[in-house]
Amino acid sequence: MDPLATHDEAAADMPEARGPAERILNQEEIDSLLGFDLSDDEDADRTGIRAIINSALVSYERLPMLEIVFDRLVRLMTTSLRNFTSDNVEVSLDNISSIRFGDYLNSIPLPAILAVFRAEELDNYGLLAVDSNLIYSIVDVLLGGRRGTAALRIEGRPYTTIERVLVQRMVEVVLNDARAAFEPLTPVHFNLDRLETNPRFAAIARPANAAILVKLRIDMEDRGGRIELLLPYATLEPIRKMLLQQFMGEKFGRDNIWEGHLATELWTTQLEVRAVLDEHQVPLGQVLNLKVGDTLMLNAGPDSPVALRCGPVNLTQGRMGRRGQHIALKVEQPPSAQAVQRAARGER
Structure with missing residues (x-):
């Protein structure tokens, strides 16, 4: 028997001779590291690598006036949609969040109708997404569907001209309410540009650009659905200073006492x-040669x-x-x- 082989086998069996055991992460630890958690909803706080990636997004909480504007939009939509549908409509604000435009396009549940609108005074675009539940509910309500019955959904076919026209009328009502919601802050007119059913044709910003996502829930007794309003930060940039206000009409840095004191000191x-x-330009050499008693002739007279x-x-x-x-x-x-x-x- 080889003594060297026996020595190697004995050394291999000794705990001190082994290196530190490699620890393998389980699936839960991997999801936590990457920031994925299937048990939580999409509104939960992200951790791990995803939190680092999304840290570049500007939180909507840094724009306090936005929440006031959208609360006003909910109240206006409740009244206008009741008049539009002649039904009992309840509009609620689900949440306001910051998201990248590319991530939002990939998360839109299809089929849906995407309304691209233009904010004229802000010289940029926004996006309004209407999900299929609300589309069929609106069509059912406007065409005289009976109450107490769920809207009939027919999957696998494109939306008809009648459905698109009815949804377009509803979108115009919502955009008019959005104009009225922004009116106390700044005049902005939202004009419908086009309707799309493919998210690729509704690209109004680069995929990496940040945007504000507002989710609205519309309930009409046993029918309803969601409307999602997306405003890129580039669209809101011209009125960013107004959105930084804590309340409507807030003035920054205005102090009447200090203004009066400053005016008194200035006087x-x-x-x-x-x-x-008179002014007269001469060569530097002539200036260096000036002596006591030299006379400088000016071009100015007594008058x-x-x-x-x-x-x-x-x-x-x-x-x-x-x-x-x-x-x-x-x-x-x-x-x-x-x-x-x-x-x-x-x-x-």
Whole structure:
């Protein structure tokens, strides 16, 4: 028997000779690391790698005015859709979230009708998605379907012209309510651009761009469905300062007491001004050769206008004279407001 082989087998059986055992992650730990959890709903807080990826998204909570606008939209839609359907309609706001545009397009449950609309004053687009449950419910209500019966769904066929026209009328009602919801904040007109059934043809932003997603639930007794309103951050950027307000009409940095104090101090501020008789450009060599007793000839006469300056800015003009034992300047016209502002900023 080989003594070396016996020694190797004995060393292999010793616990100290073994390296640290490799620990294999189970599926639950892998899902937690990647940020996936099938047991939670889609609104739950993400963890792991997905949380790091989504950290670049701007949370809608940083725009407090958005929630006020959409709460107003819910109240307006409740009234307008009741008038539109002549039925008891209840509109509720499910949630407001931030999402990437590409992720949203991939998550749209099909079949659905996607309404692309344009925000005229904001010079950009938005997206309104109507799910199939609401489409068939609206068609059933508007065409006289009986109450107490669920809307009949026929899968596997495209939407008919009648269905598209009825949904278009409902979308126009919702967009008009959205205009009224934004009206106290800023005037914005939302005009319907087109209706699409394929999400690829409803691309209004790059897949990586962030957007605000608003999910609305519409219930008509035993019928109803969802409307999802998507506004890219690029669309909201022109009114971002307004959306940062905590309440409607909030003013930032306005203090009447401080304004009065500042105005009082400005009136007592000492300002140095210079009366310039004439300017003459000479070569540097001539200036270096100047001696005591040399005479500089000016092009100004006794009646020539004299410029009154504050630093490099010309404030006004006047005439040279004498008052007692002092040389005086008579101002002929008041300083312009633009010249005073430039002098205060130190501009030329």
